[in-house]
Amino acid sequence: MEQEKTTQTAPYVPETDRLTELVQAHKLRELRETYQDFQEVDIAEWLGTLPQDEALVAFRTLPKEWAAEVFSYLDPDKQEELITGVTDSEMGAIVEELYIDDAVDMLEELPANVVKRILRIASPETRSLINQFLKYPENSAGSVMTAEYTHLKASMTVPEAIEHIRRTGADSETIYTCYVTDQKRYLEGVITVRELLLAKDDQSVGDVMDTNVISVNTLCDREEAAKLLSHYGFLALPVVDEEKRLVGIITVDDALTVIEEETTEDIEKMAAILPSDKSYMRLSVWELWRNRIPWLLLLMISATFTGMILTTFENALAAQVALVAFIPMLMDTGGNSGAQASVTVIRGLSLGEIEFSDILRVIWKELRVAGLCGLCLGAASFAKAMLIDRLILGNAGVTVLVALTVALTMTLTVMTAKAVGCTLPLIAKRLGFDPAVMASPLITTIVDALSLLLYFAVASRLLGL
Amino acid sequence: MEQEKTTQTAPYVPETDRLTELVQAHKLRELRETYQDFQEVDIAEWLGTLPQDEALVAFRTLPKEWAAEVFSYLDPDKQEELITGVTDSEMGAIVEELYIDDAVDMLEELPANVVKRILRIASPETRSLINQFLKYPENSAGSVMTAEYTHLKASMTVPEAIEHIRRTGADSETIYTCYVTDQKRYLEGVITVRELLLAKDDQSVGDVMDTNVISVNTLCDREEAAKLLSHYGFLALPVVDEEKRLVGIITVDDALTVIEEETTEDIEKMAAILPSDKSYMRLSVWELWRNRIPWLLLLMISATFTGMILTTFENALAAQVALVAFIPMLMDTGGNSGAQASVTVIRGLSLGEIEFSDILRVIWKELRVAGLCGLCLGAASFAKAMLIDRLILGNAGVTVLVALTVALTMTLTVMTAKAVGCTLPLIAKRLGFDPAVMASPLITTIVDALSLLLYFAVASRLLGL
Numbered sequence: 001m002e003q004e005k006t007t008q009t010a011p012y013v014p015e016t017d018r019l020t021e022l023v024q025a026h027k028l029r030e031l032r033e034t035y036q037d038f039q040e041v042d043i044a045e046w047l048g049t050l051p052q053d054e055a056l057v058a059f060r061t062l063p064k065e066w067a068a069e070v071f072s073y074l075d076p077d078k079q080e081e082l083i084t085g086v087t088d089s090e091m092g093a094i095v096e097e098l099y100i101d102d103a104v105d106m107l108e109e110l111p112a113n114v115v116k117r118i119l120r121i122a123s124p125e126t127r128s129l130i131n132q133f134l135k136y137p138e139n140s141a142g143s144v145m146t147a148e149y150t151h152l153k154a155s156m157t158v159p160e161a162i163e164h165i166r167r168t169g170a171d172s173e174t175i176y177t178c179y180v181t182d183q184k185r186y187l188e189g190v191i192t193v194r195e196l197l198l199a200k201d202d203q204s205v206g207d208v209m210d211t212n213v214i215s216v217n218t219l220c221d222r223e224e225a226a227k228l229l230s231h232y233g234f235l236a237l238p239v240v241d242e243e244k245r246l247v248g249i250i251t252v253d254d255a256l257t258v259i260e261e262e263t264t265e266d267i268e269k270m271a272a273i274l275p276s277d278k279s280y281m282r283l284s285v286w287e288l289w290r291n292r293i294p295w296l297l298l299l300m301i302s303a304t305f306t307g308m309i310l311t312t313f314e315n316a317l318a319a320q321v322a323l324v325a326f327i328p329m330l331m332d333t334g335g336n337s338g339a340q341a342s343v344t345v346i347r348g349l350s351l352g353e354i355e356f357s358d359i360l361r362v363i364w365k366e367l368r369v370a371g372l373c374g375l376c377l378g379a380a381s382f383a384k385a386m387l388i389d390r391l392i393l394g395n396a397g398v399t400v401l402v403a404l405t406v407a408l409t410m411t412l413t414v415m416t417a418k419a420v421g422c423t424l425p426l427i428a429k430r431l432g433f434d435p436a437v438m439a440s441p442l443i444t445t446i447v448d449a450l451s452l453l454l455y456f457a458v459a460s461r462l463l464g465l
Numbered sequence: 466m467e468q469e470k471t472t473q474t475a476p477y478v479p480e481t482d483r484l485t486e487l488v489q490a491h492k493l494r495e496l497r498e499t500y501q502d503f504q505e506v507d508i509a510e511w512l513g514t515l516p517q518d519e520a521l522v523a524f525r526t527l528p529k530e531w532a533a534e535v536f537s538y539l540d541p542d543k544q545e546e547l548i549t550g551v552t553d554s555e556m557g558a559i560v561e562e563l564y565i566d567d568a569v570d571m572l573e574e575l576p577a578n579v580v581k582r583i584l585r586i587a588s589p590e591t592r593s594l595i596n597q598f599l600k601y602p603e604n605s606a607g608s609v610m611t612a613e614y615t616h617l618k619a620s621m622t623v624p625e626a627i628e629h630i631r632r633t634g635a636d637s638e639t640i641y642t643c644y645v646t647d648q649k650r651y652l653e654g655v656i657t658v659r660e661l662l663l664a665k666d667d668q669s670v671g672d673v674m675d676t677n678v679i680s681v682n683t684l685c686d687r688e689e690a691a692k693l694l695s696h697y698g699f700l701a702l703p704v705v706d707e708e709k710r711l712v713g714i715i716t717v718d719d720a721l722t723v724i725e726e727e728t729t730e731d732i733e734k735m736a737a738i739l740p741s742d743k744s745y746m747r748l749s750v751w752e753l754w755r756n757r758i759p760w761l762l763l764l765m766i767s768a769t770f771t772g773m774i775l776t777t778f779e780n781a782l783a784a785q786v787a788l789v790a791f792i793p794m795l796m797d798t799g800g801n802s803g804a805q806a807s808v809t810v811i812r813g814l815s816l817g818e819i820e821f822s823d824i825l826r827v828i829w830k831e832l833r834v835a836g837l838c839g840l841c842l843g844a845a846s847f848a849k850a851m852l853i854d855r856l857i858l859g860n861a862g863v864t865v866l867v868a869l870t871v872a873l874t875m876t877l878t879v880m881t882a883k884a885v886g887c888t889l890p891l892i893a894k895r896l897g898f899d900p901a902v903m904a905s906p907l908i909t910t911i912v913d914a915l916s917l918l919l920y921f922a923v924a925s926r927l928l929g930l
């Protein structure tokens with residue numbers, strides 16, 4: 001049932017082997033022409049696979065107008081490698097061509113001496129812009145916005161505005177959403193190129209623009225900003241400073257990247273890993289270890305409680321050894337049931353489908369699902385104990401009463417686990433903590449202890465331990 | 466350390482209470498004007514909260530040009546409610562205004578009699594387009610594309626092309642990426658409005674267009690298509706049929722939705738839940754139960770192996786009861802370690818950061834991380850056993866040899882778990898199965914059994930069980 005859907009037609013894969021042959025044969029004129037058949041991002045990926053000297057040759061052969069974009073797609077390591085290889089004037093041209101957000105991304109990853117060199121090479125305007133952007137806190141809207149947007153005046157006629165875009169648009173990251181500002185850079189309205197093109201020639205920008213502009217503050221969380229853009233299906237979202245002046249825009253492709261990175265962070269947290277900005281292949285063994293060991297240690301120590309509960313009941317266990325065989329099943333099923341509920345709620349919170357105010361509805365829903373699952377699994381575990389453990393495996397210790405004990409504990413454990421699993425993420429959210437931490441590993445640890453307590457409580461009633 | 470980043474400025478929240486007041490006071494003229502202050506998607510969300518009669522009044526008060534878009538954002542239940550309330554001619558206007566992909570999405574969720582009525586109302590052209598689109602398989606590129614794109618001829622001059630867009634663009638879902646086709650609808654090139662606007666008036670579309678067009682087939686997986694669009698930062702991706710003729714486009718906002726839905730599916734699978742198209746709040750208790758019980762049952766039965774291993778060693782356990790207390794800690798830490806590795810690899814595969822060909826590099830990296838984590842946790846568990854269990858809790862059965870047994874088992878378990886955790890998703894991918902299924906619940910079940918086998922193997926050597 002889990003077979004992946006067949007892909008009838010494989011998606012486009014760039015054939016960069018041709019490029020490698022041309023670099024190695026030093027056929028640079030042909031290489032330059034062949035670049036035309038590729039997208040910038042694919043050329044960047046290909047450059048990343050070349051040794052330093054070949055990468056430098058290949059990079060210098062790029063058409064001038066492509067160099068900055070290809071550069072912006074490179075891994076920080078490769079960027080650093082190329083920077084040390086090119087001259088100041090080549091580097092200067094690239095820095096001036098880069099969009100500010102890409103330049104800032106790059107500078108944040110480079111060693112201090114390289115950053116110094118680049119800032120020295122940059123023009124005064126670029127340098128001051130970069131310095132301003134470097135000040136926005138990590139993960140803020142300001143840190144992912146770009147300063148290259150198109151702005152218009154409300155008094156322009158439609159043909160004037162189109163003419164203005166045609167003249168100045170080359171430097172903007174997107175021209176499709178234009179912002180209308182007054183002298184003090186306050187946002188007055190927003191107008192899309194589509195609206196401009198579909199408007200009549202005698203209309204003014206002020207007539208056509210939408211004055212109900214949705215914007216975010218530079219200090220707003222970048223994930224919130226990206227979700228807002230996605231929610232409204234915008235191609236760009238304006239970012240304003242504390243005085244409500246327009247300072248930049250977030251474009252849809254950057255929002256996509258933000259959403260992807262934040263989702264990866266959520267998934268990592270759900271797996272008890274401290275999140276990281278780098279991709280797996282770029283993380284060193286030490287970094288991976290550092291991200292993984294804290295939760296492992298914490299959860300390991302927490303398992304002491306479960307161990308203590310087991311120890312407390314050791315004498316009882318010695319009297320009724322058959323019970324031991326069912327401990328893994330009860331703990332695992334409890335953990336899985338709780339994880340299902342918690343992960344569902346965490347994802348719902350992240351997508352905005354669930355709010356804290358839904359807490360009672362969520363708990364009521366989960367309790368009913370838990371009841372169904374609990375009864376079902378209780379019955380199944382009774383059947384399993386009697387059929388598999390007693391009949392097939394011949395474990396004579398598994399009496400009807402033992403099987404009943406297991407079944408009843410199973411039902412109670414599943415119900416408790418789902419209740420805990422759906423509640424904890426909501427409470428975490430309410431307290432201002434990240435709900436993603438309340439996922440399977442933590443829930444499992446809690447449910448393990450609870451399931452054992454339930455097991456012994458039920459066993460002491462039914463079996464008189 | 467897990468406190469969420471503070472949001473200095475709350476993002477925009479629409480104040481729809483005003484709208485509710487106006488509907489309830491039946492101030493429809495004022496309502497109509499107030500709509501201007503809101504985005505279509507927010508009006509749709511607000512409509513979803515109204516009772517049927519008020520929703521119908523509010524919907525009919527919408528400016529005509531907004532009705533279709535607001536309608537497309539509604540939940541299927543609300544769409545059905547409104548459809549039964551409006552006249553055939555009102556419904557006809559909406560169907561004709563809807564983009565084909567939205568109309569098809571709607572029809573797929575509606576009951577048969579309502580679908581019949583809508584198809585009867587629709588114009589013959591719309592009806593035939595809808596019927597064609599309904600045939601594309603679920604989760605294919607064809608099922609998410611739209612037919613309303615802008616196409617140009619290579620022979621047009623730049624001003625002619627701009628004029629053409631201004632005349633015909635109102636019906637296209639996006640005008641920003643235009644496709645150049647020949648008489649037989651074969652794709653010849655792609656040109657953006659940006660390139661058109663920045664081009665010189667005496668150039669032709671053929672001069673400026675990019676002939677290296679990246680497209681997908683209608684039967685390509687929708688997730689692959691969305692990732693391709695995201696990879697290249699496109700605003701739209703062309704979709705072609707088996708004969709390579711252009712039949713539609715996928716726009717960036719639809720790609721964002723696809724990526725979000727597919728990620729949710731991955732997360733659900735990782736939590737042992739059968740994925741579902743509906744959001745949590747719209748799923749009934751029975752549907753939630755149906756999605757969750759299969760894996761719970763399967764994993765519960767699989768835990769029999771772990772139970773069998775425990776049973777086999779029951780006599781040994783009775784002789785050295787102190788060992789029992791450490792079973793939960795060993796199993797949990799093993800499960801968590803394996804889950805970290807598997808979830809990391811699953812996400813890496815999903816983002817395209819890891820390929821099957823990286824398998825040896827991944828295993829080598831994971832083994833080193835596993836070695837570090839294993840040694841660290843082994844030492845910590847030795848310290849914990851001696852300090853917490855023996856000294857503080859006064860469990861005299863925990864001798865140095867028992868603590869050593871636990872520590873050595875811990876190290877071996879963590880290493881085994883990480884090796885299993887990183888390998889299984891890669892093998893699943895290779896065999897054409899979805900790697901996401903190889904996440905914590907399944908890994909935990911496997912690692913539980915392995916950790917017990919290791920525990921008893923080590924114990925029999927060190928303690929001579």
